[in-house]
Amino acid sequence: MTDVVIGAQSEVVFHFSIKLSDGSAADSSKVHNKPAKLVMGDGSLTANFEKCLLGLKAGENKSFELAPEDAFGQPNPDNIYHLDRSKFGVDAPAQVGAIIAFTQQDGTELPGLIREVAGDSVTVDFNHPLAGQHLTFDVEIISVAN
Template identity: 70%
Template sequence: MSNPIGQQSEVIMHFTIKLSDGSAADSTKVNGKPAKFRMGDGSLTENFEKCLLGLTPGEQKSFVLEPKDAFGEPNPDNIYHVDRAKFADEVPEEGAVMLFEQPNGAEIPGIIRAVAGDSVTVDFNHPLAGQTLTFEVEVLEVNP
């Protein structure tokens, strides 16, 4: 008998995240490497995990998550104006994603939204914030 996904299960699955226009924003199938994680470890949002509870190996499911249930709405407080001098000789291009080091040494991705004079606008919101997303999952393995 196969195990259903529970609160603490380790799960191996393929997933595809699609935007409302049907294009794929992310997919584990691109490089044929399924995602492996433990439920509750923070790698998925709580709402995404709720959709997975009870699924069993071999099961495929598709569900739509509104922004509040996926990556949230964009937060204006996560948009910063950075002095262009901090980029050394590299002038960032609009739309580029760059890693920025936080005071604790961790790196966080930011999207360059605008470059104007000596100011660079960097958006640290999740790139999929504010979007209604369709998640397609194929559960491969569940370990209790």
Template identity: 70%
Template sequence: MTELVEIKQNSEVVLHFDLKLADGSAADSTRVNDKPAKLVIGDGNLTQSFENCLLGLKTGDKKSFTLNPDEAFGQPNPDNIYYMEKSKFGSDTPAEEGMILAFTQPDGSELPGIVREVGGESVTVDFNHPLAGQVITFDVEILSVN
């Protein structure tokens, strides 16, 4: 019988995960399309808190972790809320409350923003992570570790 490898720094991990909010509603899941996530511990794709939850787990392990906002996606930052002119939005992408739009940054990268309010000629866009301020339950099933 082969010995199962524990997850450590630089491990390649394939896993299924479910992210749930405090009320039990689903925020994200790899199971929806049955496409497991693949990552390397320490590559920056997950926060340190999420990675710390995985360290020491082995293939076949299933575990559930509850993370406070500061351990997950942080607290909402009022400096990440911007007021833009409605004229900046074209007819192909009119600003509507609840829409998530990609905004191009000066360096060419894209940043998602949530339209929070449309009033008169002003549009309020929130660039905080959509899960900022939320307590998150992180359920994982480790499929492989290399």
């Protein structure tokens, strides 16, 4: 039996670690030992991220760098909102640096980072915290199925 390599529609289970350009760790699936799972081509990852996985097989490791456009995108100014301070309460105070989950109309939660508090105006950034960053991904392929 030959080892299955990652192809265009493979189901892949893998661990990943993300490092910032200064080498510091940003995220890792190994922290909680919960590997990521995806179906290639399902749109959950960028095309260039998927290209970096093509041809790998279970047990292999790879490290690659991605520009912001191929990782979490560039920050979008349309994702920055100015909210009234009255929208915040004691359980979720408006403090710079705090990350607060906001419930959207469809019931899903979206995390926002409080960037600024000025008088009654609170600036909340809903961009992904890693948007705009050049990142290094280390992946360890656990299983591949076609």
